Amino acid sequence: MLYGEFPQGFLWSTATAAYQIEGGWRADGKGLSIWDKFAHTPLKVFEDDNGDIACDSYNKIDEDVAVLKQLRVNHYRFSISWTRVLPDGTTNYINEAGFSYYDRLVNALLAENIQPHITLYHWDLPQALQNVGGWENETTVERFKDYADLVFSRLGDRVKLWITINEPYNVAMVGHGYGVAAPGISFRPGTLPYIVGHNLIKAHAEAWHLYNDKYRAKQNGMVSITINSDWSEPRNPYKQEDIDAARRVIQVSQDPLCSTRHRPFCFETLSGVSLCSSTLGTYDYFGFNHYTTVLAYPLNYGNLQGAGTVVDRTWLDSGSGWLKVTPFGLRRILNFIKKEYGNPTIIITENGVSERGPIDLKDYHRSYFYEKYINQVLKAHLLDNVDVRGYTAWSLMDNLEWATGFAERFGLFYVNRSDPNVPRVAKESVSLYSTIINCNGQAPKC
Numbered sequence: 001m002l003y004g005e006f007p008q009g010f011l012w013s014t015a016t017a018a019y020q021i022e023g024g025w026r027a028d029g030k031g032l033s034i035w036d037k038f039a040h041t042p043l044k045v046f047e048d049d050n051g052d053i054a055c056d057s058y059n060k061i062d063e064d065v066a067v068l069k070q071l072r073v074n075h076y077r078f079s080i081s082w083t084r085v086l087p088d089g090t091t092n093y094i095n096e097a098g099f100s101y102y103d104r105l106v107n108a109l110l111a112e113n114i115q116p117h118i119t120l121y122h123w124d125l126p127q128a129l130q131n132v133g134g135w136e137n138e139t140t141v142e143r144f145k146d147y148a149d150l151v152f153s154r155l156g157d158r159v160k161l162w163i164t165i166n167e168p169y170n171v172a173m174v175g176h177g178y179g180v181a182a183p184g185i186s187f188r189p190g191t192l193p194y195i196v197g198h199n200l201i202k203a204h205a206e207a208w209h210l211y212n213d214k215y216r217a218k219q220n221g222m223v224s225i226t227i228n229s230d231w232s233e234p235r236n237p238y239k240q241e242d243i244d245a246a247r248r249v250i251q252v253s254q255d256p257l258c259s260t261r262h263r264p265f266c267f268e269t270l271s272g273v274s275l276c277s278s279t280l281g282t283y284d285y286f287g288f289n290h291y292t293t294v295l296a297y298p299l300n301y302g303n304l305q306g307a308g309t310v311v312d313r314t315w316l317d318s319g320s321g322w323l324k325v326t327p328f329g330l331r332r333i334l335n336f337i338k339k340e341y342g343n344p345t346i347i348i349t350e351n352g353v354s355e356r357g358p359i360d361l362k363d364y365h366r367s368y369f370y371e372k373y374i375n376q377v378l379k380a381h382l383l384d385n386v387d388v389r390g391y392t393a394w395s396l397m398d399n400l401e402w403a404t405g406f407a408e409r410f411g412l413f414y415v416n417r418s419d420p421n422v423p424r425v426a427k428e429s430v431s432l433y434s435t436i437i438n439c440n441g442q443a444p445k446c
């Protein structure tokens with residue numbers, strides 16, 4: 001353990017996403033999203049769970065703000081449901097009732113000195129846009145830009161931190177390659193995930209430029225995208241092919257925005273169009289989600305160089321098969337980003353751990369996770385001079401973990417979904433995380 005503190009003003013946050021928590025799937029004129037459709041299709045989500053009610057956050061602004069207060073965070077990352085404000089995805093019709101929810105939420109947060117950090121797109125594309133091709137269709141880029149324009153204009157007077165798109169890599173690959181997330185397209189031969197990735201990055205860049213040109217001078221906020229990135233080590237550290245493969249694993253998720261260098265196996269090269277001129281530098285901070293580490297080895301797809309991954313069997317498990325508890329990876333990836341991308345300002349926009357099985361409020365494994373991972377961030381800051389300005393715990397409360405339904409629980413708070421009158425209940429880790437925040441570094445020595 002390293003003892004010390006983060007700088008004054010360090011951003012302490014926790015995150016959620018609209019489809020995972022809001023419920024109210026048809027409330028007050030909300031339109032349907034691809035996740036509404038996907039989750040209502042039998043066998044797509046574990047036990048056919050869905051987000052119809054989820055944590056009922058649509059009706060629980062006060063409860064949500066109360067638990068955020070209890071946690072002592074100074075920021076809260078949440079997403080806007082596109083179809084709640086624009087039911088058919090276009091600005092032809094604006095659903096004021098939907099807007100009112102976000103308006104009230106933002107005001108309630110600010111009243112408690114909690115700054116909103118808004119994600120515009122956390123995977124719930126309007127079904128009406130999917131019906132005309134979704135992210136495969138370039139016109140969705142324009143629709144996203146119109147949507148972003150509207151939200152900036154309505155909320156940007158009070159919201160200063162924005163994320164355009166959450167995890168483009170997963171949207172492209174998981175939704176349009178493996179098909180285990182909405183819209184659930186799988187095994188279509190060709191380059192669909194790359195076209196989707198290309199359009200997502202373009203949508204992001206358009207929104208960033210729009211903000212830059214039209215809103216920045218007045219609103220003075222920061223806009224970025226959030227990229228998910230595991231740390232990756234060579235399976236055999238003495239083999240050059242494994243070292244190269246480990247690097248490719250990171251590059252494929254991080255590269256499109258940050259580098260003009262030609263690199264194989266990245267969205268822009270595979271979709272055959274260079275995005276560099278419009279995307280380069282379109283981030284005011286480096287937003288990234290991080291959970292785990294993998295060990296890489298080379299795996300080629302035709303004449304494309306790719307990578308396969310395995311894990312070390314000695315690493316601690318979590319409630320998610322893909323998530324091994326590997327705190328060391330966080331410091332290493334922070335250093336990688338510093339070196340690779342010219343010492344950007346970094347905000348960790350997600351980091352957390354899950355459990356499954358019977359409910360146990362004594363989630364010591366989560367306290368362990370946060371204590372160790374956050375200490376690695378502290379080391380990166382104090383010992384390595386990484387410009388890391390914020391840390392976001394995923395997630396505020398147990399919620400719909402996409403295709404694994406409610407079975408994998410990432411929450412700091414437990415949500416009793418069978419009785420909506422029971423308030424959210426703090427798990428043991430809440431006291432650890434709030435103490436770390438209170439000490440602006442680590443618990444319990446402050």
Ligand code: GCO
Pocket residue numbers: 017020166167170228289350394401402410
């Ligand atoms: C993601 C999303 C979150 C997840 C979290 C845990 O990374 O998949 O941003 O919505 O719930 O990462 O898997």
